[in-house]
Amino acid sequence: ETWDMPTPYGDATFHTQNIRTFAEDVAAATDGALAITVHSANSLFPHAEIKNAVRSRQVPIGEFFLSRLSNDDLAYGLDSQPFVATSYDDAARLWEAQKPVVTELLAKEGLMPLFSVPWPAQGLYTNGEIKAVDDLAGLRFRAYNAALEEFAALAKAAPVQVEAADIPQAFSTGQVEAMITSPSTGANSKAWDFVTHYTAIDAWVPKNIVVVNQRVFDGLDPAVQEAVLTAAAAAETRGWEMSKAEAAEKTKVMEENGITIVQPSEELVAGLQAIGEAMLEKWNETASDEAKAILEAYNN
Amino acid sequence: MRRFLDVLYSAAGGVAALSILAICLLVSAQVGLNILARIGGPALSFTIPSYADFAGFALAAASFLAMAYTLRAGAHIRVNLLVSRLPERGQWIAEILSLALGAGIIGYATWFSVLLLAESWHYGDTSPGMIPVPLWIPQLSMVVGLGLLTVALVDTLIQSIRNRAPVVIDFGSE
């Protein structure tokens, strides 16, 4: 049997590399009984369609950015909520709390999560140093979802919507002056071409998730099922390690190329934490019971 | 019936045109706000939430709803260099074949777009932007547009068969 697997990110991304290893592991463990063909960089379905394509069995398996689904339920988006989980340890604890809820929500759509791997923690890219939240005031700040727009408003920055592909141009023309993203994205898009400072504020640790269609999975031979689950567990462990290595390596690449890497001042951290708390208060007003349960489990 | 169908195609074409105008107005409004923010500083900085999403949905509506109207206007592209060298009877057979094949594939697409919409509805899918939009709403333009294109292809096929000669005239052809 051959499975086509659409993924959104390019071959240079560690997520894609991890998934290719996962596919090799499955093929090796099943003696080729299950071969997974990885279609990277949206080459099969656009990112926005991948989850639904797995749901309707156009493809048996696929990867997507988990918090894309936060409009369906805020439970999906807790890993992208600023300053809730800001380290790999926090992120691991959050995933532990999130996993049963996400599994249950996805089960309603006939999907089963196989594994989830985080991006490196998100840092702040600016021209010039940011010593306190006040320094963000008035800056044109890239916002691509509701949470970031709210963040910008609380930091008294001006939110600007810029699509990912337009980032370099947006910086070079002054359309935006600050953004929050991972060191991976920063290094891969050669952020030194357009910004001078990277502040490691570790705002949040978002994740990608790999899901399989439950009915297709159930149709597999039990031994093959076992092989997939084993390979998935290995991919999750390996992916988290790859992510940590990536964070260190890509931060170093940025430093080597002349970006000043800044550890945030206490004042900045305190200010950002206050914004995070204000946002969480608002989050609580609209969150589902499931989403709140995750936060509760995570905080205790 | 003839008049009713023609009005229907044109009306859908008109809605498509309005959708393009809507994209233009939406985006211009945002550019205007950007200029205001540049002049007035961060205090006067506003964004139209999810404007890129809404522009995209309007684009979908413009593309799908204009399909039947564009077909009837002869503006969909085809290679007519070879067919036009056939005798009239050959041209007529080719036209019937083209229309039948076209109606088949677009009818098929229409049916599955209905299923896609039903699935979005069933699972309550929403867009991922700042303003969550239930996806079945913009997908409605796809179902209606493809449905109308199927009707227009069948309509033209019947016309062609009755006429016993080709009826499709391509835009701008000499």
Add this chain to the structure above:
Amino acid sequence: MAELSDPVIFGILLTLLIALLAAGVWVALSLMIMAFVAIVAFSNAPAGLVLATTLWGHSHSWPLAALPLFILMGEILLRSRLSEDMFSGLAPWLTRLPGRLLHVNVLGCAIFAAVSGSSAATAATIGRMSVPELKERGYPESLILGTLAGSATLGFLIPPSIILIVYGVATEQSIARLFIAGILPGAMLVALFGGYVMVRAWMAPDSIPKEDDTMSLREKIVASRRLLPVMLLIIGVIGTIYTGVASPTDAAAVGVVLATVLAIMTGSFGRKEFVEALMSATRTSCMIALILFGAGFLAIAMGFTGIPRNLAAWIGTFDLSPNALLAVLTVFFVLLGCFLDGISVVVLTTSIILPIVQAVGIDPLWFGIFLVLVVEMSQITPPVGFNLFVIQGLTGQDILRVARAALPFFLLLMLGLLLITVFPGIVTMLPNAMGN
């Protein structure tokens, strides 16, 4: 049917496509039918659901929203006095240059390419204005169509560029550097195209109509006043991008608004003309959208069947030298480009091709520009070439005839490919100068 080899399947599908097109089936629908056959016969994917997902998934993309707006801008300019004014203003300056006003196509496309990210939008906007004017003045049709089809491909090379964004995102190359890298090759192509027009004019001087050549310098400058509105339009659109108040997609809307205002101010443009322009733009963008949907479905079908991937991997098994590899890849991409659109060619093959290319020591940044040139060639090769479709839509001339007129420009693009291979500095000089 799994025992059929990929080249055989490829051949069967291509024959089917050519048969459908020859029978006069609409291009978009031919692509859909071919893709449908490919999925049903050569893969296990559910064709109907995949078709619906593709139609929806390709219909609402934000970067694509600029396309109808740029087309609308062209329609407005055509119906106002602005396009006529532009030609009257430029004519006195170009009378001594062999080829005269044909250079408006080349330069107009080059300038417009700095605003728009796609070749189709460039062809639609410039062609809308220039084709009727040049025809009326009696320029030879093959050169009008050829210069337009060829020069419009600059839309992808001169930044901003949708295809460079797609390549940059898929391969994690810096998009800023790719954009900068496209500038000199773009200028090189402008020189090649302009040079070719001059050679043709020099070889057959009688084919190029005379323009009034009695004006004094003062009169010429006075006549140039008429260029002012168009200059304002271009400055306005480019200005909003480079001052950062608008993204390249946003700029299309600015173009429509400015064109409307200027058209009304210069007179003879009212509500009737606006409605005509809008309806015409609606038809043209719908035509292009339907073909894009067909091409998108075909690309997914190819992804499921794995044909482009397998062919690319097959090329990798020969252990070619860098130059031999590039030569083979050029042939491969030109063949694929005959029936897939350029963006699909890039996304379907980069995952396999890029490692092969990097293994022989080719710079991925340089390869991005190489790929864009090949994709530009695919825009003007039949049966599936978007510039050809746009120009058929504008003129009613059959795409095969347009393709023939564009053939010399296809060869010039090939020459451009050779030049950047022999002198890679044309590509890498500017991005390297950006420094670290």
